Amino acid sequence: MDYGDRIAEACLQHFRTLPKHGKPREGQQWTVLAAFIKEDKRNSLNVVALGTGTSCLGSSQMCKDGRMVHDAHAEVIARRAFIRYLYFELMKIHMKDTGTSTIFTLDKETGCCKLREGIRFHFYVTDPPCGDATIFPIMTTIPKEDGCQLDEFCAKRRKICENTISRDLLFNDTNRTGAKCVPGEKQDPHHTGSGYHEIGSLRTKPGRGERTHSMSCSDKIMRWNVMGWQGSLVNLFLSSPIYISVIVCGPNSNLSALERALVGRIDKPKITALLKETKFVTSAPQIITSSCVFQYQKPYYGSDLKPCGSAVAWSDVPQNAHAVIAKTGFRLGTTRKSQHLPQASSCISRVNLLKLFMKIFSALHSNYLICRKISEQDSCVSYGDYKNLSEEYVQTWQKLRESCFSNWLKHNLCFDNFTV
Numbered sequence: 001m002d003y004g005d006r007i008a009e010a011c012l013q014h015f016r017t018l019p020k021h022g023k024p025r026e027g028q029q030w031t032v033l034a035a036f037i038k039e040d041k042r043n044s045l046n047v048v049a050l051g052t053g054t055s056c057l058g059s060s061q062m063c064k065d066g067r068m069v070h071d072a073h074a075e076v077i078a079r080r081a082f083i084r085y086l087y088f089e090l091m092k093i094h095m096k097d098t099g100t101s102t103i104f105t106l107d108k109e110t111g112c113c114k115l116r117e118g119i120r121f122h123f124y125v126t127d128p129p130c131g132d133a134t135i136f137p138i139m140t141t142i143p144k145e146d147g148c149q150l151d152e153f154c155a156k157r158r159k160i161c162e163n164t165i166s167r168d169l170l171f172n173d174t175n176r177t178g179a180k181c182v183p184g185e186k187q188d189p190h191h192t193g194s195g196y197h198e199i200g201s202l203r204t205k206p207g208r209g210e211r212t213h214s215m216s217c218s219d220k221i222m223r224w225n226v227m228g229w230q231g232s233l234v235n236l237f238l239s240s241p242i243y244i245s246v247i248v249c250g251p252n253s254n255l256s257a258l259e260r261a262l263v264g265r266i267d268k269p270k271i272t273a274l275l276k277e278t279k280f281v282t283s284a285p286q287i288i289t290s291s292c293v294f295q296y297q298k299p300y301y302g303s304d305l306k307p308c309g310s311a312v313a314w315s316d317v318p319q320n321a322h323a324v325i326a327k328t329g330f331r332l333g334t335t336r337k338s339q340h341l342p343q344a345s346s347c348i349s350r351v352n353l354l355k356l357f358m359k360i361f362s363a364l365h366s367n368y369l370i371c372r373k374i375s376e377q378d379s380c381v382s383y384g385d386y387k388n389l390s391e392e393y394v395q396t397w398q399k400l401r402e403s404c405f406s407n408w409l410k411h412n413l414c415f416d417n418f419t420v
């Protein structure tokens with residue numbers, strides 16, 4: 001089995017061992033699966049975090065208290081589950097009776113952790129991430145003599161008429177994404193066939209009717225390949241960001257589109273100059289494809305299967321490893337009346353991840369250099385205040401956005417204004 005298939009199979013096998021709760025209904029629904037895999041010195045592969053999901057809430061449905069999951073695409077759910085895993089590994093370093101971390105070692109002077117020698121992380125996703133990575137040339141078969149006009153066909157391209165092969169035409173087309181270009185970027189020309197999309201543009205995720213405020217998964221992964229996959233809060237505890245070594249993408253993906261969207265779009269010399277004297281780098285993970293088919297693989301076209309509304313998150317942690325999130329952004333089974341209760345919020349919501357952060361923060365030994373930050377903690381009230389303690393992260397991203405991704409949607413700070 002080749003390397004990509006070994007990684008894919010480890011993730012698919014792990015998914016099969018999870019409870020049925022939150023998984024798609026067999027023969028009726030599809031979903032996307034993403035996962036993080038740890039590879040150690042002996043080259044053994046272990047899944048440490050996993051996510052499934054296809055939905056994203058529109059701007060009007062978002063809430064400001066950090067208790068909902070707004071973006072439930074598999075890649076984003078898996079990354080939150082990965083951050084949760086990292087917090088539990090950090091607890092093993094900083095808190096008594098929590099076990100030994102298999103991934104981190106501690107620098108006793110600074111109090112920062114770094115990855116153990118030989119530990120690498122890989123990322124797997126069953127479908128190309130939404131946005132730029134899904135735009136690539138395809139050949140579509142059009143029935144020639146069924147009265148179906150080309151434009152009409154393009155509008156209904158997923159409803160291919162049944163026809164005999166001898167009468168079919170091959171037609172240069174583009175695989176489509178529902179992710180819309182953000183204002184200021186080059187917009188899609190929407191021409192017939194291969195001229196439908198603009199490549200390279202920053203995009204927002206497709207939503208049901210209403211426009212979402214979430215950047216596409218292709219854009220987010222491109223950002224994580226520079227800023228690290230650990231986020232701003234975990235960054236505070238680490239001497240270097242966590243980068244991914246290999247990205248594996250399932251069938252129905254196109255290698256050159258993946259390379260362009262996830263790595264190639266960035267202006268490397270410009271960004272490298274900008275990152276000078278910071279701990280960030282322009283990482284270039286190896287990108288490979290795998291032909292392993294997921295049991296609930298998204299149908300390519302012409303199918304009655306519906307996207308599964310719920311999302312599954314799993315982390316390799318000792319408590320509440322498995323969570324299911326409903327389309328509402330709360331845990332599956334939460335009624336409208338019970339949404340205000342603490343248990344309505346899933347373990348990967350921002351409020352619950354902040355709680356893990358604060359647990360570690362308050363357990364840090366006061367001799368560490370990073371504990372200077374603790375004195376500043378007194379002035380911290382909100383999630384946003386804690387994020388701002390990660391100064392290098394915040395400033396680097398700001399510089400990067402201003403000079404390279406100026407159309408990236410501004411994160412509305414009102415969503416960071418909650419406390420725990």
Ligand SMILES: [Zn+2]
Binds near residue numbers: 073216
């Ligand atoms: Zn996505």
